[in-house]
Amino acid sequence: MLSRMEMPTTSSMLSAYASFSTSVMLLRTMYDQIVPYQVQRNLLDVVKCYWKPKSSMMTLLFEKNDGYAPNDMFNVVEVFLSTKITPESKCLKITKSENEEHINIKIAESEEIEDSFEGVMKAQEINNQKKVVQLHNLSSYEEEEGVNLDHPSTFETLAMDPKKKKEIMDDLDSFIRRKDFYKKVGKVWKRGYLLYGPHGTGKSSLIAAMANYLKFDIYDLQLMHVQDDSNIDCSILPDRKGLASSYESRLHNPKQLFSETYPNPPRTCRVLKVAIPTPCAISKMTKLKSTPINFVAPNDLCTNLQKNLSAAECVAVDPLPENYSHRLLNFIDGLWSCCGNERIFIFTTNHKERLDPALLRPGRMDVRIHMSYLSMDGFKTLAGNYLNIHNHHWRFKEIKNLIECNKVTPAEVAEELTKSNNVDVVLEGVVNFLKRKKTDEDEVNEGIEDEDNDIREAKKAKLSLSGLLNFLDGPWSCLGDVRIIILATNHKEKLDPALLRPGRMDVQIHMSYPTIDGFKTSAANYLNIHDDHWIFAEIKELIECIGVTLVVQRRGEGTSRGEGTSRVPREEDTVDLAKKLPNALTQALQAAMSNMPPLPSIPVPESPKSSRRPPLKVVLALACKRVWTKDMHLKKKHDPKDKGKGTM
Numbered sequence: 001m002l003s004r005m006e007m008p009t010t011s012s013m014l015s016a017y018a019s020f021s022t023s024v025m026l027l028r029t030m031y032d033q034i035v036p037y038q039v040q041r042n043l044l045d046v047v048k049c050y051w052k053p054k055s056s057m058m059t060l061l062f063e064k065n066d067g068y069a070p071n072d073m074f075n076v077v078e079v080f081l082s083t084k085i086t087p088e089s090k091c092l093k094i095t096k097s098e099n100e101e102h103i104n105i106k107i108a109e110s111e112e113i114e115d116s117f118e119g120v121m122k123a124q125e126i127n128n129q130k131k132v133v134q135l136h137n138l139s140s141y142e143e144e145e146g147v148n149l150d151h152p153s154t155f156e157t158l159a160m161d162p163k164k165k166k167e168i169m170d171d172l173d174s175f176i177r178r179k180d181f182y183k184k185v186g187k188v189w190k191r192g193y194l195l196y197g198p199h200g201t202g203k204s205s206l207i208a209a210m211a212n213y214l215k216f217d218i219y220d221l222q223l224m225h226v227q228d229d230s231n232i233d234c235s236i237l238p239d240r241k242g243l244a245s246s247y248e249s250r251l252h253n254p255k256q257l258f259s260e261t262y263p264n265p266p267r268t269c270r271v272l273k274v275a276i277p278t279p280c281a282i283s284k285m286t287k288l289k290s291t292p293i294n295f296v297a298p299n300d301l302c303t304n305l306q307k308n309l310s311a312a313e314c315v316a317v318d319p320l321p322e323n324y325s326h327r328l329l330n331f332i333d334g335l336w337s338c339c340g341n342e343r344i345f346i347f348t349t350n351h352k353e354r355l356d357p358a359l360l361r362p363g364r365m366d367v368r369i370h371m372s373y374l375s376m377d378g379f380k381t382l383a384g385n386y387l388n389i390h391n392h393h394w395r396f397k398e399i400k401n402l403i404e405c406n407k408v409t410p411a412e413v414a415e416e417l418t419k420s421n422n423v424d425v426v427l428e429g430v431v432n433f434l435k436r437k438k439t440d441e442d443e444v445n446e447g448i449e450d451e452d453n454d455i456r457e458a459k460k461a462k463l464s465l466s467g468l469l470n471f472l473d474g475p476w477s478c479l480g481d482v483r484i485i486i487l488a489t490n491h492k493e494k495l496d497p498a499l500l501r502p503g504r505m506d507v508q509i510h511m512s513y514p515t516i517d518g519f520k521t522s523a524a525n526y527l528n529i530h531d532d533h534w535i536f537a538e539i540k541e542l543i544e545c546i547g548v549t550l551v552v553q554r555r556g557e558g559t560s561r562g563e564g565t566s567r568v569p570r571e572e573d574t575v576d577l578a579k580k581l582p583n584a585l586t587q588a589l590q591a592a593m594s595n596m597p598p599l600p601s602i603p604v605p606e607s608p609k610s611s612r613r614p615p616l617k618v619v620l621a622l623a624c625k626r627v628w629t630k631d632m633h634l635k636k637k638h639d640p641k642d643k644g645k646g647t648m
């Protein structure tokens with residue numbers, strides 16, 4: 001114990017504290033001034049580290065992206081954790097896209113789940129079970145993420161030789177299983193398929209079936225949109241934002257940019273679909289003027305349509321670059337192609353015989369599948385899919401005979417099969433369609449034999465719009481809900497028949513020049529004439545004369561009016577008509593005429609009187625005059641004696 005005398009006084013304690021704190025401050029100032037800041041930080045870290053409490057926990061971070069490449073582990077962990085949701089979970093993420101049947105429940109980013117380690121393999125299995133096939137567009141620089149591919153095509157629904165189907169499935173299975181084999185023999189783990197055959201034979205459907213079977217995503221690349229080979233390399237990269245922003249500089253030094261900025265090709269690109277346009281058809285295309293095509297579509301599709309319209313126009317103007325096969329070869333064999341996991345390339349073309357043979361060798365196109373016209377086996381698959389007929393039907397024999405002597409595509413027959421729910425009605429429709437098709441084909445073949453080579457080639461080439469075709473029924477077309485697509489053109493005959501096949505243009509409506517019924521509708525709208533009017537008979541005659549023009553000029557398009565049933569109008573007809581027409585009716589006719597399609601462009605010498613006549617008469621007179629001039633010319637060629645008689 002300290003005696004009272006020995007105890008320090010309050011004042012001495014205070015003075016000791018004051019001198020101690022002065023010394024500390026002095027030392028601190030000296031430390032700050034003498035020891036450099038960096039050394040101070042390091043000393044502090046050492047001290048902190050020494051005093052930090054030890055933990056048995058370790059934190060693993062699974063980020064969504066690894067640089068530019070997506071992190072596969074993130075998806076696996078996300079799926080795995082969603083199986084660990086309990087009633088105690090406080091915050092969950094709920095998603096459901098339009099085409100998904102079930103809602104997806106995921107752990108929200110802020111949520112914490114405690115779980116003991118169960119192995120990544122289990123998570124991987126879960127991921128594969130839940131995998132929704134995605135579709136990515138490689139041709140557009142604006143698209144950022146893939147969308148769920150909800151294509152209903154499977155190997156069961158494909159109308160194809162069952163043996164061939166089995167071969168394809170076995171081939172896919174064996175390819176997937178043989179990772180070690182490929183490694184052992186020093187071969188890149190990739191496989192190329194070439195699907196070739198006429199339009200509408202199921203190439204796109206087969207790709208969707210393959211992707212659904214393997215649960216592989218599809219990366220869609222339209223070769224026509226690729227400007228150079230480095231474009232292709234870059235286009236397989238997963239990060240669309242990076243591509244969009246670097247697009248300009250990539251054009252200047254694409255390879256360098258590729259190797260420096262995007263060293264990792266995507267590991268997710270597994271089924272790559274490449275549509276190879278036909279070089280020959282493309283070069284022909286430039287000779288033909290492109291036919292303007294106007295789109296009408298529901299709002300949500302408009303932007304997409306516009307995008308595709310410009311693509312289609314591009315296609316029509318730009319010929320396929322001459323070194324296209326070199327680019328493709330680079331693309332298939334280039335170094336990037338060996339990076340990543342298993343990959344399947346699927347190439348489609350309508351004309352295998354026009355492709356560079358270098359492209360076709362095994363290693364590039366390992367499997368070549370000819371998608372051909374419909375066989376009876378294929379028809380039975382379609383009848384099962386569409387009509388639920390799984391056994392025999394009495395119509396089958398007749399249909400078999402017709403299919404055997406006809407080149408008919410599954411797409412055409414599929415269209416017939418959708419026309420009614422009544423099995424008998426539909427099968428009768430199929431029979432009629434096959435008969436009609438046979439007759440049509442015979443006629444076309446006869447017609448083509450008479451023509452010389454150039455015309456035949458030009459006819460075959462037509463206007464091909466591969467971008468548009470892809471839009472109409474490429475894998476993208478199955479996304480979204482019900483839709484109606486309407487295409488309008490002034491020259492149907494210039495369109496590629498591929499565009500016109502059922503499944504693309506299911507219904508074709510010929511908007512023709514007016515009939516008297518059409519005129520009556522206009523008269524009712526503009527003039528409130530709902531009954532007959534004395535002038536109608538005469539107008540009818542005149543309108544029918546214009547109709548004759550169309551029959552003559554659009555021979556082969558089919559019309560109910562025969563060519564020889566109407567007389568050639570005399571010029572007096574129009575003058576008389578002008579005298580009789582009341583003013584209001586003249587205006588109504590003018591309005592109706594201005595909404596009509598433009599008249600065919602046959603040069604017509606201007607009549608000196610025409611400027612004094614009301615505009616309507618000029619229109620009608622010109623139309624009639626054109627008929628007369630043209631027909632007289634034709635007549636003159638065949639029978640000079642008939643000149644000037646004015647009959648057809």
Ligand SMILES: Nc1ncnc2c1ncn2[C@@H]1O[C@H](COP(=O)(O)OP(=O)(O)OP(=O)(O)O)[C@@H](O)[C@H]1O
Nearest residue numbers: 158159198199200201202203204205410411414503
């Ligand atoms: N083999 C088939 N089995 C079942 N349905 C088919 C088959 N072929 C075509 N179809 C039907 O026709 C439609 C068009 O077929 P698809 O787009 O697959 O033909 P394609 O050969 O890719 O045509 P294109 O060469 O013109 O692109 C499909 O949506 C499908 O309804």
